[in-house]
Amino acid sequence: MNILLAAAEINPFAKGGGMADVTSYLCIEWAEMGHDVVAVLPSYKAIDKSAYGLVETEISFDVSMGFSKEKAVVYRGTFPNSSAKIYLIGHEEFFDEEYVYGDRNEDEDDDRRFIFFNKAIPELCKAINFKPDILNCHDYHTSFVMPILKTQYQSEPLFERTGTIFTIHNLSYQGIYDKYRVMDFTEMKHKEFEVGSWFEHEGKVNFMKTGIMYADRIITVSPTYAEEIKEPYYSEGMQDAINSRLRDITGVLNGVNYRIWDPKIDIFLSKNYNSESLEIKEQLKLEYLEESKIPSKKHHLPLISFVNRLTEQKGLDIIENKINKLLSTNKFILAVLGEGQEKYEDLIIEAKNQFPNNVILHLKYDEGEAHRLIAASDFLLMPSKFEPCGLTQMYALKYGTIPIVRSTGGLADTITNYISEKGIGNGISFPHYNRDEFEAAIRKAVDLYKSKEHIEIIRRNGMEENHSSKRCAKKYIEIFKEVLDNKD
Template sequence: MKVLFAASEAVPFVKTGGLADVIGSLPKELAKLGVDVRVILPKYHDIPEHFVEQMEQVVAFQLQMGWRNLFCGIRQLVHEGITYYFIDNEYYFNRTGCYGYGDDAERYAFYCRAVLDAIQHLDFMPDVIHCHDWQASMIPVLYRAHFSYQPEYAHIKTVVTIHNLRYQGTFSKDAFKDYFALGDEHFGGYALEMHGGASFLKGGLLYSDYITTVSPTYAEEIQTPYFGENLDGLLRSQAHRLTGIINGIDYEEFDPMSDPRLEIHFRDSLVKKQQSKMKLQERLGLPVNKDVPLIALVTRLVDQKGLSLIDRVISELMALDAQWVVLGTGDQQFEQLFQWAANTFPDKLSAQIRFDEPLARQIYAGSDLFLMPSLFEPCGIGQLIAMRYRSVPIVRETGGLKDTVQPYNEETGEGTGFSFANYNAHDMLYTVERAVQLYREPEVWSRLMANIKKKDFSWRKSAQQYAALYENLQSAEAAIG
């Protein structure tokens, strides 16, 4: 089984969010199952130089995009046993960052076209092209329109994975007609049309052979108006070829026993966990006290992450006998909120308004509790890393948070964290209060640690589900679509 992952970012080359973690770790687990999986990415300016130096030029060719005749180079690099291809065009990709440019429609139109054109120049003809998020979602449309009738391409199946339905790649219809050379029949209501323009993601959902998203609960949620981002009707109509497969984390990359960013390594030792906390308290300028619970947020500071709930009850949260650390960047209102809290309650909260991966690992290792009160969360990776580093999650019951955190039950002793259902600041406050209270009951905390220890959030099970999906798509009796 040959599978080509098409995505706009991947660890360790370039990262803006959780998508990069998935693309950096899932292929390695699929390879263990015997899948020949390769990854194709844009060659961005920000890729570290030591990786660029290792890349080999595979081919260079001219690519037709609308009326444009464009240069396309393909470079290749093998990293941790996985072959990565990089699409090279300096005009489109030799810039700082990945997204947010005025010509993003044209840049990712080029990327989608280049993926399909490149295949004939590689020594790799995929059985499945697995497209991730909007940036790669026009690949199934282009495949159906321009490639599916070519004999050497005819067997290929396409899968689209929604990592976050909010981001849909919606641009003007004129741009789509220009870049993709598609006729008017592609722009009716039941086609690419979206909000008067056209959408990369909608095209992928309609023209792919199968749709996945990153947790079973999110797969259900996006079929409702509240979570569906104006695509819930389409997704309900395609429910027969939509499934949710939970994301995992790379257990070798995220391992408190060997993480080079940690001074103290541990697995299940509460003593060493507390030593990690005291090191962190000292570094952050918080009072050093192993008995005070330390609550962490490592997140993008945006509304999706539930930060307006924290804003609503910030004084009550600061009144708890607990310490807080916040790491992340984002919307100015939330950056200012946490800076204000750090200035007003310097013994209670440390605000680290930056992106700092080594510090993030130290916070996972040193915190006792990890708060994710998200408005919506397709999967979430923070709660999985937190449990791996034995920090107990406090989450809202939505998307992947609901699928991965089992609420603690004092009567049965079951559960791996704390949760609340309604998007309500006082429900969150009550849940945080309960978690802080139970932290001071050693028997409860030991039970929580034992329950978390039994959980497996590696990619193993999820990779098996993806491999089975690819096999089903390729088998003759699969009648999907």
């Protein structure tokens, strides 16, 4: 089938978070299955086009944005080592930013630039004569392609049977904007934006709600998250919209691209290993600690890493009041890789200053550093307040690094608490989001580390699991076929 995937981030071209990894492996896996895959991405200034073999085409067209027409230019390429095609839609002003999602602290113009991107996608299909059987939109940034197709291109032969699927990666990012601006940019009828409409939510236009209401089917990135978002605590104000589409929502657990995340072949590691050569993992840990200037007298301590955004969602508010108390025990080394909210960055900097020989800090995310740190670590910390899926814990499993997680969303679907008497389980999990359970989980990890036998059992349990992206991609195809069958 012809599959069109639209997203604001796709690895390796542009990455702001885990969604980039998912959109990337989906395209690659679908292409390997024999499908004709076209991915569409904004042409951000930060993308090194020459590095990825992206070339500017002769394709250009005007996109009507209400009171103005804006020119779109198009770049073309393919995914590395894949037949999947990638098209970048550019504009002289809209994507001229350092960050994928615009200025880090200012996104007030995102409605205009993403509506431009959404409106350009059908025109791109016409320009390259691509007739999509399926349009898969990821998160709110691409949600308006679906109503645009259904209201402005319904008579176009290219789109007469196109099935639409909306993938929700994180319901907390919704794209909420002034409805009068969006009316002008989309050129849709004013009645479409009245109170109670599919676009409107609390007097604003809500891009997330738009995707939920206009898609033929909705996918969340884990089965547990699909259940959780039915509840007010997790629905982020979208409960009515979600409850109106319950029959059409399916949870599909994200997967791992083992072409990239596998310690047997990882290009970022100085030595490769598997479950039968865990002594090499220990060597990588010692190398990492030496490079990080951790005194050799502390090398026997467990290394617990946090590889994620420094935000409340990722559990920083329960870490906040416990971190100094735990570090003062001098029973583990904490390594942090990631950036985020200033107050949490300051928290980790303060911990580093107070415990310089027990804290490793990298506030700028780096892909290679993430691979090396996960391989070197004994434990990976993910005490999330909520977690639609999470990929890092699945990377950790493959690398024999034991996840310490709060049991929610995809973490609940992938991590089972280790039972020492039975030798089953692949990590340490705690059910309730509070500081005491977080502290108890850390102390359990430190105690467990004293038993080499149990540590090796847990590591091998995790390394032998299969969370391949192929499984995830196949499930998507099953849903695509169901959507197309319903159109016959």
